[in-house]
Amino acid sequence: MPIITYREALRQAIQEEMRQDPGVWILGQNIAAYGGTYAVTKGLFEEFGAERVRDTPIAEAGIIGMAIGSAMNGTRPIAEIMSINFTLVAIDQIINHAAKLHYMFGGQWSVPMVIRTASGYGQLSATHSQTFENFYAYIPGLKVVMPATPYDAKGMLKAAIRDNDPVMFIEHSNLYGIKGEVPEGDYVVPLGRSDVKRAGTDVTVVAYSSMLKPTLQVAEGLQGQGVSVEVVDLRSLRPLDLAPIVASVKKTNRLVVVEEGWRSYGVGAEVLASVQEQAFDWLDAPIQRVAGKEVPMPYAKNLEKLCVPSEADIEAAIRAVL
Amino acid sequence: MDALLQREMYRQMLLIRQFEEKCAELYAGAKIGGFLHLYIGQEAVAVGAVNAFGPGDDIITHYRDHGHALARGLESGPVMAELCGRETGVCKGRGGSMHIADVSRRMWGGYAIVGGHLPLAVGLAHGHQYRKTGGVVACFFGDASTDIGEFHEAMNFAALWKLPCVFICENNLYGMGVPITMNSAVQQIVEKARAYGMPSERVDGMDVEAVHAATLKAIAHCRAGDGPYFLETMTYRFRGHSMADPELYRDKAEVEEWKRKDPINAYRALLLTKNVLSEADAAEIESSVTAEVEACARFALESPFPAESSLYDHVYATPV
Numbered sequence: 001m002p003i004i005t006y007r008e009a010l011r012q013a014i015q016e017e018m019r020q021d022p023g024v025w026i027l028g029q030n031i032a033a034y035g036g037t038y039a040v041t042k043g044l045f046e047e048f049g050a051e052r053v054r055d056t057p058i059a060e061a062g063i064i065g066m067a068i069g070s071a072m073n074g075t076r077p078i079a080e081i082m083s084i085n086f087t088l089v090a091i092d093q094i095i096n097h098a099a100k101l102h103y104m105f106g107g108q109w110s111v112p113m114v115i116r117t118a119s120g121y122g123q124l125s126a127t128h129s130q131t132f133e134n135f136y137a138y139i140p141g142l143k144v145v146m147p148a149t150p151y152d153a154k155g156m157l158k159a160a161i162r163d164n165d166p167v168m169f170i171e172h173s174n175l176y177g178i179k180g181e182v183p184e185g186d187y188v189v190p191l192g193r194s195d196v197k198r199a200g201t202d203v204t205v206v207a208y209s210s211m212l213k214p215t216l217q218v219a220e221g222l223q224g225q226g227v228s229v230e231v232v233d234l235r236s237l238r239p240l241d242l243a244p245i246v247a248s249v250k251k252t253n254r255l256v257v258v259e260e261g262w263r264s265y266g267v268g269a270e271v272l273a274s275v276q277e278q279a280f281d282w283l284d285a286p287i288q289r290v291a292g293k294e295v296p297m298p299y300a301k302n303l304e305k306l307c308v309p310s311e312a313d314i315e316a317a318i319r320a321v322l
Numbered sequence: 323m324d325a326l327l328q329r330e331m332y333r334q335m336l337l338i339r340q341f342e343e344k345c346a347e348l349y350a351g352a353k354i355g356g357f358l359h360l361y362i363g364q365e366a367v368a369v370g371a372v373n374a375f376g377p378g379d380d381i382i383t384h385y386r387d388h389g390h391a392l393a394r395g396l397e398s399g400p401v402m403a404e405l406c407g408r409e410t411g412v413c414k415g416r417g418g419s420m421h422i423a424d425v426s427r428r429m430w431g432g433y434a435i436v437g438g439h440l441p442l443a444v445g446l447a448h449g450h451q452y453r454k455t456g457g458v459v460a461c462f463f464g465d466a467s468t469d470i471g472e473f474h475e476a477m478n479f480a481a482l483w484k485l486p487c488v489f490i491c492e493n494n495l496y497g498m499g500v501p502i503t504m505n506s507a508v509q510q511i512v513e514k515a516r517a518y519g520m521p522s523e524r525v526d527g528m529d530v531e532a533v534h535a536a537t538l539k540a541i542a543h544c545r546a547g548d549g550p551y552f553l554e555t556m557t558y559r560f561r562g563h564s565m566a567d568p569e570l571y572r573d574k575a576e577v578e579e580w581k582r583k584d585p586i587n588a589y590r591a592l593l594l595t596k597n598v599l600s601e602a603d604a605a606e607i608e609s610s611v612t613a614e615v616e617a618c619a620r621f622a623l624e625s626p627f628p629a630e631s632s633l634y635d636h637v638y639a640t641p642v
């Protein structure tokens with residue numbers, strides 16, 4: 001099976017869906033001749049032309065609103081917003097329109113669109129470095145996914161494009177270059193499913209997106225010390241697939257949740273609350289959350305490093321429940 | 323102008339007027355809840371404009387949307403039922419007054435976020451351009467929504483991508499309780515259209531045939547692929563912003579002056595003068611409208627509320 005990057009996996013998904021469905025088009029800043037800020041759409045302009053690969057002005061609320069309207073009128077847009085930080089500019093359209101129109105108008109039409117965006121940091125300072133998946137995971141009517149591997153990225157992007165609901169497809173700048181096995185041609189990974197990425201017996205660790213890799217590294221390291229860690233990749237935040245996590249906790253009796261974003265009111269809080277509702281009697285220790293430090297992201301390299309969970313932080317949380 | 327169309331436009335304006343008066347009555351009786359924004363006084367804009375578009379075109383508007391819905395041919399019964407939150411409403415009682423829509427008539431709704439539907443309108447226009455349908459979009463909005471960011475983004479996109487969108491600004495001189503002189507740096511909204519290089523026209527919004535003619539011209543421009551067009555219709559709402567508005571911010575004398583320009587009275591008089599209508603014809607239209615409005619209220623009030631078991635219906639279109 002070919003080994004390709006996460007970036008290339010996304011490109012394949014978009015390219016294959018655009019080839020098979022003439023209604024699919026993409027819009028965003030610098031996606032055409034420039035090839036995309038993260039080079040995901042490289043080559044697509046040359047293949048599909050200016051009508052199907054459209055550069056937009058810098059106007060996120062307008063971009064998303066337009067994509068919604070176009071999706072209402074028979075097209076299937078994939079809107080790229082350069083950073084999840086900039087989705088805040090469009091958040092009214094995402095929540096009040098994309099998420100709600102199908103329900104509010106009594107099911108008369110839907111909004112079959114994908115919003116592709118990216119979390120990430122790297123001395124980009126406070127307004128370019130946070131992650132807000134919890135804002136969107138909060139909203140009924142949206143689907144919110146964050147694949148962590150090239151295999152999941154291609155399969156879930158295809159599923160998202162074919163889905164008739166608005167999907168927030170959240171990538172991560174740390175992931176674009178990672179490599180993994182990805183089948184050639186068509187396959188779909190259904191939305192709304194979490195996935196056990198590593199089997200284990202002593203503790204369950206839930207992670208997703210940029211936090212999956214460090215979590216798996218820590219698990220590998222602990223294996224050598226006789227601790228067997230089961231790692232569950234959320235993949236989908238809304239709908240949230242709790243069943244594999246609950247089944248895992250019933251086996252290991254211990255849970256740690258890892259996320260990059262700020263701790264309070266984050267994704268970890270939701271997983272923790274739901275698991276204790278369903279598996280309280282199986283827990284042998286309080287659930288631990290590993291999360292970002294609650295400050296606006298600082299520029300200084302050493303301070304920024306403190307803000308994002310490290311392997312040491314993940315290991316410490318695991319030890320705290322053992 | 324075709325006499326049949328003239329009579330129909332008179333009938334529609336009258337229907338809207340009486341429908342809105344019935345809404346006020348039902349609201350006072352707590353049968354309609356929440357916010358109620360009456361279109362009384364502005365009927366010539368919705369009727370003149372909507373009747374210029376075809377079945378393959380799109381209508382999208384703001385929260386003062388009952389007039390646009392009725393002009394587009396939505397039946398008054400299901401519209402009133404929606405206002406009363408009943409299962410038989412156009413949106414199964416899920417939308418209410420500010421969100422009247424009927425996809426089968428390409429009436430994509432009223433919207434309650436000020437200026438929020440303008441990018442949607444431009445997107446609808448993009449859908450026509452992309453799929454090469456020849457369709458054109460009618461986008462209605464108020465003067466006070468021309469100060470918000472998404473108005474500007476929508477205008478820029480439409481002009482830049484030459485999208486087939488007719489922007490119809492209903493300038494009723496007020497944004498809720500604040501006059502346009504205190505909201506907008508520029509008093510003639512058409513100047514904002516010129517800033518985007520968009521052709522525009524200022525129209526007497528109390529004259530239904532003037533609105534109709536201007537809209538036809540705008541549509542022809544869009545359908546030819548020449549990009550968007552902007553109409554500023556000068557109009558006035560005779561009632562408050564909503565039912566909760568005691569109108570402390572404007573002079574009663576100003577309201578009375580505009581009431582003397584009532585578009586329905588003016589058109590009735592014109593059609594009688596031109597022999598398009600006789601007094602008997604007019605009386606027949608009037609009694610039929612009154613009967614229709616009574617019937618739609620009865621239909622609404624006799625309809626069931628939505629089943630509680632349906633609460634979670636339509637959250638997603640594609641089940642997971």
